[in-house]
Amino acid sequence: MAESIPVEHADGHADHGGHHEMSFSEKYIFPLDHKMIAMQYMFTGMFMAVIGGFFAYAFRMQLAFPGINVPGWGVVTPADYNALVTSHGSIMIFWVAMPVLIAAFGNYLIPLMIGADDMVFPRVNRLSYQIFLLSAIIILASFFVEGGAFGGAWTAYPPLSTKAEYSLTGIGSTMWILAVALEFVAFLLGGINFITTAMNSRAPGMKMWDIPMVVWMIVIASILFMLSVGPLLAGGIMMMFDQQLGTAFFDPDRGGDPILWQHLFWFFGHPEVYVVLLPAVGIVADVMTVFSRKKLFGYKTVLYTAIGTGVLSFTVWAHHQFVAGIDPRMANVFTVTTLLISVPIAEMMFVYIATLYGGSITFKTPMLWALAFIFEFLIGGITGIFLGASGNDIYMHDTYFVLAHFHYTFYPIAIIGTFAGFTHWFPKMFGKMMNDNLGKLHFWLTIIPFNLIFLPLFVLGAAGQHRRIYDYQNFPELSLPWMQDLRQLATISLCVMLGAQLIFFYNVIKSWMSGPAAGKNPWRASTLEWTAASPPPHGNWPEGLPTCYRGPYEYSHPDHEEDYWPQNEPA
């Protein structure tokens, strides 16, 4: 109980003088330091990403080569297939995108970028990671219980998800809900921390418009998360009661309503897209300004469009339900709001392109990732316009076109955005430079196969290939030779892409062990985190916290001889 009460004592700050030697468990297992908690989130997220990728490999092999004995998994049974697909989706969104983009980057960057020594609630922060870890253990453990892991798809529509005879899973479905709910509690605690820290412990002189964009974006994303997660938590409790207590919230025979779950789920589910998008957009803003040596074109525009997107994102959820039997007049309304939301996002993209225009661009690895983010996300966004129009969606619904569309949004967000941020801040996190050539090799071997996975799936989806089908051989019109060829192309590309990640892990470990020292500010960037030592010590600036004098993106300023002007340098 005492853990969760925000008190105004400076918990965990008493030892900032550096006199107190911390034990191993204080420093690495139960840390209060925001940087160590960020690393815990980062590496847990990466571990889960490897698992999620392995699941994708297993079910893609089944689709490309039906009935094959998949190396590393074995024969994929129908129940296995359902569990793999469900867990791939859940893990990649809730245990990879969110912990890495919001929790890891938020924990690492917010205090450093606003010139604070730590989060305002370090103990809440530690509790947040512990709950998150527990949730990750529960979702993985569900593979080993009787009946296996949840097989009701990551959207968990009832009655499929509430009745064991439909989803073919027993206790695994309740474990899935429990894990998701705990994960939400963890991010709720984290979000409270991020917003309060960014609002209350900024360096002196750092006004609202001097906050780096990535911090703003994580704050806005946290607010969106907190506003949207309540209804889904309510729905989760109701679904758990339906499964375990025999209530009938979603059972139409006994007075319930199965469509109710879809509303509760997508009221959260759609803002969730922007919850993970915004931090990635913020990371790209920071990377792009540094590597094009230009001020962000329209700082306030990006901020206002992010807020506008956030507000609109609460009004679009029923575009997931065009075929669920909602009133066609409602479908018109949601079509309009869905197409409207592309306006602020498009404006954001224009701002980024304008930032690049006339800049002195250097193509370091982080910059390549940032540019790829813009390019790939645009494909995801434009195909979203097709699906947002209800007339078209009725044909496209539940085909691979939808699947390819949301992978073209989530992949740039969760993978490309993360790589942009990770390679950009790696020198700060570990004090070493990454190998740029290996980084570029890894970049191209990830981006090209990524497109070769999902471009064929657009074609297959437009040809009518439905999702969530275990074996297309049972559907003669969907197992034509050219379709099977495209499926195999996608699967082989996936294997190449997963293999290419070994380059990344090798590069990380090699650079961490024996890379050249980075120094404080290898990219010559102007934000505050680059004025701390690399890696920053406990307390970030033991010599005294910095003071802020100007905005975050003062590159190539005419009044300053150097091409960057650090935020903490007096005029």
Place this chain on the structure above:
Amino acid sequence: MSAGSYPPPVRLVRQEHGEPRVISNGVLGMSLFVLTEIMLFAGMVSAFTIVRASAAIWPPPDQPRLPFEETAFNTAALFLSGVFLFVAQRRFTVDRRSARMPLLAAIGLGGFFVVFQGWEWVSMIAQGLTMTSSILGSFFYLIVGTHALHAIVAIGLLVQSLRRLQGGWLQPSQLATAAVLWYFVVGAWPMIYWRVYL
């Protein structure tokens, strides 16, 4: 500072350093938490409203009626508890020790509310309204139970504030943090009463 023996408030490390803050950390953090809780209850209550509106016959014919007169009385008790807490906060800024009585009254009335609800549950179950007997029972216990859980946690925070007050180390922001949650519990109840009982 009227009580001379009262120790000076603990200053946060960064209060000398950094932008001046408008709201204390605790109050801001708790307000954000309450924001999520408002959406949690909004989700449950609107789900109930939709199910109720789309039912052919409402309320379910073979189910007991919810006791709205007794609950109206209980609603008044909860509201009064919120008023006492407000008085306690006001007195705390003037004379810290005089805040004890209204805080005690707020806790007492809050405890009364929870116990009264528990008694009501027992009698409803005796009359045949259970979690699984009908969709009305499912939603009734879900929404009222979630509210009661919040009430119990908030009373725990108030009791902790009372102990700190008696020990002489209660900070205004600590009392305000607990109060934010309690005002939420008090403020959410009339909405629940209106949508669920009436």
